[in-house]
Amino acid sequence: MLSYTEENYLKSIYKILSFDHKTASTNAISKAIQTSAASVTDMLKRLAEKELIHYEKYKGVTLTVRGERIATSLIRKHRLWEVFLVDKLNFSWDEVHDIAEELEHIKSNELINRLDNYLGHPKFDPHGDPIPDENGHFTLRHQICLVEMDAGESGVIVGVLEHSTPFLQYLDRLKLKLGVNIKVIEKFEYDESIKIIIDDREEQILTQKVVQNLLVQKA
Amino acid sequence: MLSYTEENYLKSIYKILSFDHKTASTNAISKAIQTSAASVTDMLKRLAEKELIHYEKYKGVTLTVRGERIATSLIRKHRLWEVFLVDKLNFSWDEVHDIAEELEHIKSNELINRLDNYLGHPKFDPHGDPIPDENGHFTLRHQICLVEMDAGESGVIVGVLEHSTPFLQYLDRLKLKLGVNIKVIEKFEYDESIKIIIDDREEQILTQKVVQNLLVQKA
């Protein structure tokens, strides 16, 4: 049985590894979970002791199979709870992260499987992130970042790369939500902004920052 | 902001006080939460420091207004989650206690109020226990223990005094659940058992132990 804290370390390591890195460094972890590097070192020793991570002094860490299973199970719980909060309790997509962060630590597997069933086995959460199944497998999707789309191409918004409340609220203001159809009208090299048309109706200029954080499934 | 442990102490003290006692003794608390009396004394000092309980050495404790508000809010959360688990996720009434015990510590008030709304503002949980409202007020109900009923009287089962899994499963076997109509046919002084008829159809003998733990609303 793992503590709340140990679970958070594993999830954090998983995220760092899945981002790009071959190994998760002490510093990267300490930044991610906002604790001192010294505390992280201590915890890494404990997690290695429990065979949840591979740890060699000064070399950074990777997850063992057991460690990865726990991490994906936490991500599964987090994302299913987010679906529940949005679909059933009508929270908006920018309000659910912190609550799900607590809910993901509830232990019962029976609970999470019944919840999954109740929600209709969703494959993606309210931000478009894939929900791993019981075995830790993610549904893959053909998606590209909006920056990679050329003028004239169109597609559907399926995800975001940034999850902050301000960004999500800003997207709401721009009427950009998951599922809307967009077509790239023009790309401005000058400031990397682009002009799109939303659902064949509304034209909009998107700044580079927005363009870099939207994921699209090409039509 | 209170810790998981502090919250459990407050809830435990609340339950002891609401049972019958004028004050909650160190020993009663230590039995309720399965920790040593010495640890309880330590915690009582901390809770008194935070003005959540009134504590005087060797005299037992009572809750302050703040302490009581926190306790009833925990009970509210626990019981609402139990309703969710039974009504929405189809758990049976004997499976939900431990899961709700974890869920009750999730912090968000917004969450619990939306959950309450989603569930249709239930006034009682799956075991017939009243769910306090946002201000800590319980819905009262005219109810008596089945032992107090005389032969010939009838009523509806509305609650249980014991919440253990074996007891609840045993009630299922006897086809006794909340809402069923019962009429007392005969009372046997010899072993304090009684004969009842359920929903005007099925006769059944109930032992003293069962009779003492059922709550009935008289017809």
Add this chain to the structure above:
DNA sequence: TAAAATTTTTAGATTAGTCTAAAAAACAGT
């Protein structure tokens, strides 16, 4: 490749929550 900068680990301390053993206070029975 040697010096400088950065990262990581060690050392030592702190806090919350727990324990056992022993002392102190309260209660109960004659």
Add this chain to the structure above:
DNA sequence: ACTGTTTTTTAGACTAATCTAAAAATTTTA
């Protein structure tokens, strides 16, 4: 009211998770 039992508190210690400061290892840069 005394004596014995029970309850409660104190004393001292342990573990998990954290911290700061300093030492050690690694990486970067010139």
